[in-house]
Amino acid sequence: MTERDERDEFDRIVEGLELDVEGLPDLDEAAAEHARREEERQRAAAEADELPHELRDADEVEEEPFYRQVPPARLRPARGTGLAWAGVAAAPVLALLSAVVGFWLPAEVLAVLTLVAVVSVAWLVWHLPERGPSHRDWPDDGAAL
Structure with a gap:
């Protein structure tokens, strides 16, 4: 569309308008x-x-x-968190290393390692910080520093 065509179209649109400049x-x-x-x-x-x-x-x-003043976050994890992480990481690593080295673990030891890993994961999930409706900052409205 050329400039002339655009101007003609605009002129056609505003042609019938009557503007009251006095008001x-x-x-x-x-x-x-x-x-x-x-x-x-x-x-x-x-x-x-x-x-x-x-x-x-x-x-x-x-x-x-x-602004809402937020109390400082707890820097120390709950008791047993380190032990639970060790159970989550160590049980599969021990089973994998024994298979790589060629030392086959008895079924009872593998069962105990599996149980330790499952219990450790369950403990970590159980001790997650609460973020539901009963938490005072729910629904979360931003990052915590």
């Missing part, structure tokens, strides 16, 4: 009103700066933004 506000008056209000605002701000802090309006005093 529109005068732009010069609006600019003068805005300048007057800005001047008054600056004068009031200058006067407020001269007043003691106690006499200033509460609205003019900038407040710190609201």
